[in-house]
Amino acid sequence: MERIWLKHYPPRVSAEVDPSRYASLVGMLEESFARYRERTAFICMGKGLTYGETDEMSRALGAWLQSRDLAIGARVAIMMPNVLQYPVATCAVLRAGFTVVNTNPLYTAHELEAQLADAGAEAIIVLENFAHVLQRAIGKTSIKHVVVASMGDLLGTIKGTIVNLAVRWVRKMVPAYSLPGATPFNAALAAGKSMTLTKPQLGSDDLAFLQYTGGTTGIPKGAMLLHRNVVANMLQIDNWLQPVLENEPRVDRLTVMAALPLYHIFALTACFLLGVRTGGQSILIPNPRDIPSLINELAKYKVNHFPAVNTLYNALLNHPDFGKIDWSMLKCAVGGGMPVQKAVADRWFTATGAPLWEGYGLSETSPVLTCSSPLDLAWDGTIGLPLPSTDISIRDDDSNAVPLGQPGEICARGPQVMAGYWKRPDETANVMTPDGFFLTGDIGIMDETGRARIVDRKKDMITVSGFKVYPNEVEAVVSSHPGVGECGVIGIPDPRSGEAVKLFVVKNDPNLTEADLIAYCQTRLTPYKVPRLVEFRSELPQTNVGKILRRQLREESRTIDTRAA
The missing domain is CATH 3.40.50.980 (Rossmann fold)
Incomplete structure (x- = not known):
């Protein structure tokens, strides 16, 4: 396949990496x-x-x-x-x-x-x-x-x-x-x-990690990450970061803020292992939910590498002491684990002067597949370009590549892709194509530069009267409202349209009403995408890394409906 993204690689980033440099x-x-x-x-x-x-x-x-x-x-x-x-x-x-x-x-x-x-x-x-x-x-x-x-x-x-x-x-x-x-x-x-x-x-084919998936879409399975898978991703990420690290002021070694839990694949790779690979120092945070303590730690060090999730960036920005942190040496803030929202990315750039990049990957891919270009100065709504030695193909349900600009399932091939699921050959067969691509379960669109944009998870899609509604799109609109702290969107059964859009919101503004939000959405979304129901909560269920658990919101809604019946 043609790697159209290579034409848009920044200087000093290689098209390929060689994991065989290390036996393990x-x-x-x-x-x-x-x-x-x-x-x-x-x-x-x-x-x-x-x-x-x-x-x-x-x-x-x-x-x-x-x-x-x-x-x-x-x-x-x-x-x-x-x-x-x-x-x-x-x-x-x-x-x-x-x-x-x-x-x-x-x-x-x-x-x-x-x-x-x-x-x-x-x-x-x-x-x-x-x-x-x-x-x-x-x-x-x-x-x-x-x-x-x-x-x-x-x-x-x-x-x-x-x-x-x-x-x-x-x-x-x-x-x-x-x-x-x-x-x-x-x-x-x-x-x-x-x-x-x-x-x-x-050897390179020996098993290094059994990395269990988060279980947001089903029973957790152990992704078998071989030594060569993890080595490859280290070399890919290291190579990807070189251009920005060489810019002034130069960074001779990384100071990594490891706020996300290291047992999660994103922090394991992007914080712990990358830090060791580059001779950096990692600041370990036992409890990232304690925002005041996290801010105190951030204020002690001139951090230049800060991988996190959208909800953590948002929580920091909303804290009154955020201004105490010196971001003058920040080289890369990378959002992963969940989509970065424009409202958060814009505020982050204004507050720190550094762009908020977006990376994409899964436990099954060690995890990084794509990332914003290290020379991008602003968030562009995409998950960036495929890393060196990585192929990304957007395919339909019959595994045929779709034209550029059309939605399809994001499929990935590269040395960082797992060997399979532990003791589950049937599940492995379900996610691997005959030509060696891993089916991510995410719906995306690729543009003429090779950048991809996530539309949504296949299983999170909502069908309203035959029209597809992607929760990410609705959440991005709602999160741009200044009165909204956090939000989550799910589909609920509806006798007329099959499904309807339900919105869960944590308020920033105590005076915010359901009517306010629906009116706000009506000016920014096609009518069938506008939430039919709004539920305000003091908090939303999240994974250990801050990803909103739509599955749990769906289960809770079903329980309430059953009791009502």
Whole structure:
């Protein structure tokens, strides 16, 4: 296929990358450990770890894990927020020759049990705040080894003790639990220091991560990300950023604000792994929902790389202390995980002087497929250009390419695309075409430059009297109203039109009314796209990275309708 987007690549961005430069992701990590040994790699709660310390700690923990008689490729779950133990544990698991199973620490026992059982995980490293959930789930899993970390483990003796006391007894954030035989994180580290890490013979086709999808469209499935998939995406993103990093003022190393949870694929790649790849320092934020604390951290560092989601950018912009942050060194703010809204992008540029880019990808693609050009000065409503070595094709339901400017399913092919879904060959077959393209489930339109614009998720489309309504379009209009903080749109059954548009809104302006919003939409949307119903709420259900959960809104609406009947 013709890669029409290559004509619009910025200078110094290559058409291709070569993942075979590294036999595995471990080789890339260890290269950075050696090259940047004295540099700070991670900072959390004011405490930093150098690359050298991360090397030594992950080597020790990896050796300890190997002493548990786990076979090469064994799945090891990591269940913790953005604390220093997370990168140490992830590097340890990979260096020991095992597979990381990233696990949401906010899971219920039922969700945790399902994921651990599906992955066949034999070991887990968990923050004690969530150990009580593991206690309820562990009985029906294959977990044999448990490592329990405490918030203050790597913060130093005095500070760590104070933090642990505050977390356990003042804030009461550690519910009682019982996990007989569990090993404290620091004890595993100490024991591992006297052991030797045996370097496994890892290859590019070995499994690095089982990255479970968010479950917003169905039962979570484990995307099998091989070492070469993740290496490829690191090289692609690194190459993509070079032009902007070389502009004045030059940035010799990245300072990354890792506010999104690292167990999520976007932050795992765009924050943690990219930071290590480039010798940067990542500021780890355990709780991004605490906006005042996040602003305090942003004010301490001249951040130049800030991946986040639209809702987080919006929350920051709406906070009265946002002006305290120095954005003079900001090089790239990249929105992912959900569509960036024009109202937010415009406000961001006005407030910071830096454009808000948009990136696009999925857990199944390691994750980045496309991104705004690094030289774009304004948000343009697209998801940008395909990254090096990436093919994007817009296709109809029969897998035929559609003409430019016509909507179709976004299909992707490249070295970052997963090997398939764990233990689900049927599901893998459903999303892969004979010519090697992954069916994303997103509807998009490509223009003559190769830039694509997301129309919506296939499963989120609303059909009103035969006309297709894309929730993203309606949400973009509603979010531009100054009285709206957040919004979500779903389709609900309607006896006359099949479906009708329902709008959920969190107000910025307490005086905002349903009539105000409908009138606003009527001047900006075709009549069949205008919401029929408006429901005001104090908050909307969101994923751990801030994506509005339309599925939950639909389920809640169905429950109300059933009760009413």
